[in-house]
Amino acid sequence: MATLTIGCFPGLVGNMTYDFALKLAEAAVNKGHKVNIWFSGNAVGSVKAHQKHLKDYSTGEKHLKALIEKGVEICTCEACTVARGIQKPEGIEKVQWNAMHWYLAKIHASDRVLQIGGE
Amino acid sequence: MKLAVFVSDFKLASDTLDRLKADKLGIIFVANGVYHATTKENGKASHLLEKTPNLYAMSEDIQTRGMKDADVDKRVRVVNYGDVVDLIFNEYDKTAWL
Numbered sequence: 001m002a003t004l005t006i007g008c009f010p011g012l013v014g015n016m017t018y019d020f021a022l023k024l025a026e027a028a029v030n031k032g033h034k035v036n037i038w039f040s041g042n043a044v045g046s047v048k049a050h051q052k053h054l055k056d057y058s059t060g061e062k063h064l065k066a067l068i069e070k071g072v073e074i075c076t077c078e079a080c081t082v083a084r085g086i087q088k089p090e091g092i093e094k095v096q097w098n099a100m101h102w103y104l105a106k107i108h109a110s111d112r113v114l115q116i117g118g119e
Numbered sequence: 120m121k122l123a124v125f126v127s128d129f130k131l132a133s134d135t136l137d138r139l140k141a142d143k144l145g146i147i148f149v150a151n152g153v154y155h156a157t158t159k160e161n162g163k164a165s166h167l168l169e170k171t172p173n174l175y176a177m178s179e180d181i182q183t184r185g186m187k188d189a190d191v192d193k194r195v196r197v198v199n200y201g202d203v204v205d206l207i208f209n210e211y212d213k214t215a216w217l
Contacts, residue, residue, distance in 0.1 A: 002208050017127060017216075020149060023179075027200035033208070112207050114125075114214045 002111040003034040007103060009041040009117035017116050018043060022063045024114070025072055035072045036110065038103040041117070044081040047074075047095045061092060068094045075102050121145075123211035126152035126167065133167065135217050145173040145211055147203060148195070152217075153180045156195040168194055175206065 008021040025035045039046060046060035053062060064074060075096035088097055107113050122141035127150040146167060148156045155165035156176040168174060174195040178188055181197070188197045207214060
């Protein structure tokens with residue numbers, strides 16, 4: 001088993017790269033690897049609970065919960081999240097809230113890192 | 120360094136990719152980047168296909184865009200998410216996303 005950390009910086013709902021990050025995480029964890037996901041920038045919107053899942057419209061909540069159940073660690077940038085008006089009690093249960101040092105520590109301890117998006 | 124570069128765009132990735140150097144370079148076409156593997160402009164295939172013999176394209180992203188795996192240039196290996204995980208861990212040391 002090896003560890004993959006994915007930094008996900010793009011927007012959330014309907015974003016192709018966001019979908020890619022979650023699908024890659026699922027494939028890696030299904031192969032027995034440890035996976036960490038760091039949300040930053042507009043990707044932090046995906047940690048808000050009670051998302052409406054529309055047909056043919058990708059959203060993150062169900063997927064995130066399934067990944068967490070498989071042992072994937074998911075953390076959102078707290079500053080990015082509260083800056084967008086989302087408070088911790090509104091978030092999906094078991095998603096971690098922390099600062100950039102969480103991401104840096106995971107990068108340091110990982111075998112591979114993939115950072116997607118960002119400006 | 121063995122570097123795998125994810126190319127997710129059809130028009131904007133080339134300049135950056137031209138500046139990347141690696142002992143072994145792999146290009147993984149994902150999202151709109153898969154058009155590099157399937158589409159010819161003025162009868163010519165994408166010049167990115169000349170950059171390295173290690174070329175891959177995501178099957179799901181090809182099919183999402185109404186194309187078939189058979190439409191992919193013969194130099195490109197069609198892969199799924201599981202294959203990409205194996206590439207990341209077994210074939211390359213570093214990854215980049217364009």
